[in-house]
Amino acid sequence: MNKLLLTLTAVTAIGLAACEQKGTTSVADSTSSAASAITDAAASANTVQTLSSSDGKISISVQGSQFADAMQNKDLLPAGLTAADLTLLQNDPATDITVYVANLGKPQSPAADYFKNLKTALEQDSSLSDVQAGVATENRMSYRFQQKDKEDNILNENCLAVYEASNIYNICANSYTASPNQLNEVLKDVKLVK
Known part of the structure; x- marks a missing residue:
């Protein structure tokens, strides 16, 4: 036992x-x-991620992001622009934010006039709502707005117009779900590479 x-x-x-x-x-x-x-x-x-335009002129540093190239995604192209107009198109699916850089070509007027005309055009565009334009500096002006797509979904968009002697760049972050403040964070560290 x-x-x-x-x-x-x-x-x-x-x-x-x-x-x-x-x-x-x-x-x-x-x-x-x-x-x-x-x-x-x-x-x-x-982690800080640095996004660079294909022409090497614009650098955007974003903290805590997961942006990836989206140039082949036609659904993410900004209204009125083609892939040929862009030097950067990146999307972060985790935050539902798309960032793009458009090279608008050589300026046809002095910076002060360009920014004044841009602000006026934004404010008079009836397809845009909640338009807010910041004070223009010597070579930059920030602005934001909302617009509806074909299905009446509201797209928030924050942008920065950068003026230099040889080009004007439009750098924007947009999203259907992220707030304007979140979009502003993405564009907080934009550099023009000389």
Whole structure:
């Protein structure tokens, strides 16, 4: 009887040891996976991604983004523009934000006149709503607006017009779901590369 009890105790101890080992391993794996996911998410949120236009003239640094080239996606092309008009078209599916850079060509008027005319055109465009234009500096002016697509969905768009002697660039971030403030964050660090 003692041998049977010793054998049962030994089998139970081995079984418990096996369960404990699996349980410990399982918890440790789960814990390390969760910790790894949290670390990856934190690293992603702190990572700065730099988007560069194909002509090398515009650089946009965005923190915590996952933008990828979308030049082949015709659905993301801005209204009235073709892929040939753009030097950058990127989309971040996680935030539903699209960023584009359009090279509008050589200026035909001084910067002050260009920005004044741009502001007037935006304010008089009846297809746009909630138009807000910032104060123009020597070579930049920010503006934002909303517009409806064919299905009456509202697209928020924030832009920055950049004026230089040889080109005018229109840099915009747009989204159906992101707020104007979120779009503004994307355009917070735009540089003209000289």
